[in-house]
Amino acid sequence: MTKTRKITILAIIISQALVLHYIESFIPVLAPGAKLGLANIMTMVTLVLFGFKEALIVVVIRSVLGPLLGGSVTGILYSLSGGILSGFIMSVLYLKLDIYFSLMGISTAGAVFHNIGQLLTASWIFGTIGILYTYLPVLMLAAVVTGYFNGLVTRYILGYLEKKLEIRN
Template sequence: MKRKKILYLSMIVSIGIALHIIESFIPMPFIAPGAKLGLANIVSLITLVVFGYKYALAVAVVRCLVAALGTGAVTGLIYSLAGALFSTLIMALVHKNFSSYFSLIGVSVFGAVAHNIAQLAVASVMISNILIFTYLPLMMLVSLFTGYFVGLASIYASNHLKKIILLNGNNSMNLIM
């Protein structure tokens, strides 16, 4: 892997960790227990668009692990990993196969829905109660808004990241791939 690519991916992971930590300070009491904006998922979508799905999955895993260790929220790691991995996989499938139908905002909404489904599935197993899925309709509604916001932020950030990469001497995105 080229040094510049490692540098960019490291910066993306660092931004994701910072967003994860910042988000932990934002109270969201009006929705559902554990509901968050999904700010850290911006980095997964950006990585997917700029570098591809393999790197997006790697960034998601590293981001979740380091953020959990750094914040001491190791018990939340399984929820975070399940949500991040499943949402990144779904976003990769939608982006690859349906990008002519869905913008990055649509891809992000699919990712937000997948993230919530994965986390509810983990919670269902952890508490041995399938009734946790009664939260799903509310979480799907929340996913529309959070997915829209994450998608919008990802469009803006990925466009700027591509410009930065090109301005740093790369004539083609293929040079860093």
């Protein structure tokens, strides 16, 4: 694959992640922080199609630009900490341990660690550990559902993209 083609595809992926992030802000949430995390689909697609480095680039750019579209600067901090932690975890699971995990499992683990990263940041900012206990159970249950759903979507998208783009190297 040429460099130009790669950059173009990555740019499209990032913009799609941003669009998903934006659309998601219209969907009501069950609990604060318990979001669908649709943008994670694009992170996983990148991870499968390109690899760790590219996935992390997508995560960082999406995490910085996303909150700027609709949110606060503190939002950047939350999405960065969550995104990077979950990006690392998913990369390790997919690139090193993929024989043990399905995409749904990896996506769920990603969602779990996305929430953990955000909560750790929140308790750091608030200066209290109590938030962890109160929010963790709800966010974990949400992660099971959204993680499975996102993993499933990723699987279908990948099946389609691999046929159409023939970009897997």
